[in-house]
Amino acid sequence: MWVYEEVVNGQKLTEIINTQHENIKYLPGYKLPENIVAVPDIVEAVKGATVLVFVVPHQFIRNLCKQMKSAISKRCRGISLIKGIDFNESGPLLITDIIKSELNIPISELNIPMCALSGANIANEIAAEKFCETTIGYENQEDGELMKELFHDDMFRVGLVKDVPGVQVCGALKNVIALGAGFCDALEMGNNTKSALMRIGLIEMQRFAKKYYSNVKLETFMESCGVADLITTCYGGRNRKCAEAFITTKKPWHVLEEELLNGQKLQGTTTAKDVYLTLKKDNALEEFPHMVTIYRIAFEGLPVERIVLDI
């Protein structure tokens, strides 16, 4: 397991993991199996690997792939557990596509097949072995089944869908919808309104996925990565919490990030902005009234009451 090297309590994090078998910084309180070895050198970590599991903050992925490139085996396949998608001037970019394009050297020589995993998967609940589900999206059935074999467990149930983009779009856009849920909580409109906004959000997630990835499937939104993760995020979740506070305290986003998230960044606000800019460029704002309203409340001072009026 490659680990970004940092010093924690005067000791290297990889050494702590390899001696104490615990990641005391990012998952304190849970013992890791002893056969998990932390390796600080990414080239060494990936050498000879036949399955790569990507689970890093998404802004680091391009640079890491560049470093790994020379050491990737030709028989290798990968799975991304990274939540979120990226955007450039031409529209949304899947993390799996970024990984594929960074690693393919040239495409004829190595075309790494990629799966994506996403679901209602809060990390410490999983570590505590509380029951949950997840969804793996695959391109080839064989890869999907291999990944299921690796991840599936009585307490961590894997559902398979032939829909790599659908799984990833769900993981990213649910954070935008959670901002709307937080705005709604601040208005104290009750259960009818909140579940209506979540449902409308789910439909817009689906519409967005279909618009940019034509092979996306309706059923994916009924999987853990869709409706279940949306529910988890709109009831718990930091995006919901900060969005509620954004209305009730009137503090700006960066202050809320510092006060409520210990300086960590919100994904929902960034994605809301990217989605808005992409839709604007594509003259498609009208097809996504709920996500557009969320953006406008978050960044353009639109009164929060519009959350129910502009859809």
Place this chain on the structure above:
Amino acid sequence: MWVYEEVVNGQKLTEIINTQHENIKYLPGYKLPENIVAVPDIVEAVKGATVLVFVVPHQFIRNLCKQMKSAISKRCRGISLIKGIDFNESGPLLITDIIKSELNIPISELNIPMCALSGANIANEIAAEKFCETTIGYENQEDGELMKELFHDDMFRVGLVKDVPGVQVCGALKNVIALGAGFCDALEMGNNTKSALMRIGLIEMQRFAKKYYSNVKLETFMESCGVADLITTCYGGRNRKCAEAFITTKKPWHVLEEELLNGQKLQGTTTAKDVYLTLKKDNALEEFPHMVTIYRIAFEGLPVERIVLDI
């Protein structure tokens, strides 16, 4: 508007409604429009009506239809707002089908077309004009559009689906799934687990609907009557509340109904039993592990931990 006559504070409820324009017993605190007139005689109430809106507890529907029968106009159509379905020895029975079969006299002379309305629609939130959605299921497009015209409003948005059974099965079965959500809450398993059980419940609702009504549509479960009402019921809702208390207090259902619901009956427990008996008769218990587990925890003393192990 037909109103079952009862005496409230020494005065007839119909008189109270017609003079004070408020249903002080069932919706206190909200003024009704003055053109709503309460009529205690059902034959008088339905005479000449071209649209009948059925909204009574479902156990009274047969008897009421028998009384109305003679006064029904040939140009009449109806919509049922009754949540729940009925069961007999041969399986589930839709309320709309009960109404149709009770009113058709004989079928060649009068075949009343029926729609069904259901959604995340807690009554006092609607009365307070808080935004919500609802779903109307229709058989004929024309009837659906007429009903939408009658019910739709900026704060009460109507979605139309050509799926009368789907809408009604959702309204009934979500109460069973809410029992499971309450059991899960009692276990304090966290968000991942609860949303996983809700999702699995949604899939079983869909499977049940498809099994007994072949023309049910997948999309109906993405409407307000499906996913949104399920969320509302699994987070608020009396079935959830009593199910949690059933585990934490170990009191029997009838005591919880008295203590927590003022003697009102739980719909989820009755439906869980009916669903179980129907599936057992049809040798289909294995296709519905979650609903079967809920029944067994509720009525056969199965340990609540099985809620995540038996699916």
